[in-house]
Amino acid sequence: MLEYLFHQYDNYPTIEIYLEITAVIFGILSVWFAKKNNILVFPTGIINTTIYVYLLWKWSLLGDMMINGYYVVMSVYGWYVWTRKKEGADEFPISRLSKKEKGLAFVIFSLTIAFVVAVYLFFNKFTTWSAYVDTIVTGIFFVGMWLMAKRKIENWTLWIIGNTISVPMYFYKGYTFTSIQYIIFTIIAIYGYLEWKKTLNNSSSLETT
Numbered sequence: 127m128l129e130y131l132f133h134q135y136d137n138y139p140t141i142e143i144y145l146e147i148t149a150v151i152f153g154i155l156s157v158w159f160a161k162k163n164n165i166l167v168f169p170t171g172i173i174n175t176t177i178y179v180y181l182l183w184k185w186s187l188l189g190d191m192m193i194n195g196y197y198v199v200m201s202v203y204g205w206y207v208w209t210r211k212k213e214g215a216d217e218f219p220i221s222r223l224s225k226k227e228k229g230l231a232f233v234i235f236s237l238t239i240a241f242v243v244a245v246y247l248f249f250n251k252f253t254t255w256s257a258y259v260d261t262i263v264t265g266i267f268f269v270g271m272w273l274m275a276k277r278k279i280e281n282w283t284l285w286i287i288g289n290t291i292s293v294p295m296y297f298y299k300g301y302t303f304t305s306i307q308y309i310i311f312t313i314i315a316i317y318g319y320l321e322w323k324k325t326l327n328n329s330s331s332l333e334t335t
Contacts, residue, residue, distance in 0.1 A: 204275030
């Protein structure tokens with residue numbers, strides 16, 4: 127069984143294997159901190175995504191490479207937003223999307239898909255089914271990261287969808303460690319949604335009393 131899962135690494139450079147494992151560890155830490163609504167989600171996430179920018183470029187997954195470059199930028203933005211305080215409380219607490227924000231999320235998703243399609247066409251990378259899946263996942267994760275930075279509970283729904291899709295894609299591409307990472311991400315994201323929902327419900331109860 128282990129041979130089946132990890133034989134793809136037989137011909138990989140050792141440094142890339144170590145980098146992938148390191149990125150996976152920090153990625154899991156980042157999602158765990160996000161679940162706990164802890165600001166450490168951002169520094170651990172920056173380490174994870176910076177490593178993956180390099181690895182995904184090597185693996186020719188351009189959409190996901192751009193996602194991770196975007197994650198680095200959004201992590202810096204999110205780090206700033208989460209430090210903001212107003213009268214001793216978080217200026218941007220956990221909340222739900224407004225109607226206007228839902229529309230903006232759809233625009234971000236659509237523009238991301240269009241941009242990634244253009245990139246794949248330019249580099250003639252639409253050669254396998256994983257390229258098409260990567261395009262959709264890129265759009266999902268772009269919006270998910272934006273929602274995470276703004277502490278919107280809907281970010282977890284997008285992470286769950288995107289992570290679930292990513293599991294078979296990375297396994298097919300031969301990156302078993304990363305595929306396992308996305309399985310763990312999916313599980314934590316489910317618990318993250320439930321934990322944020324509980325926090326949000328408690329906040330709503332306090333506001334009505």
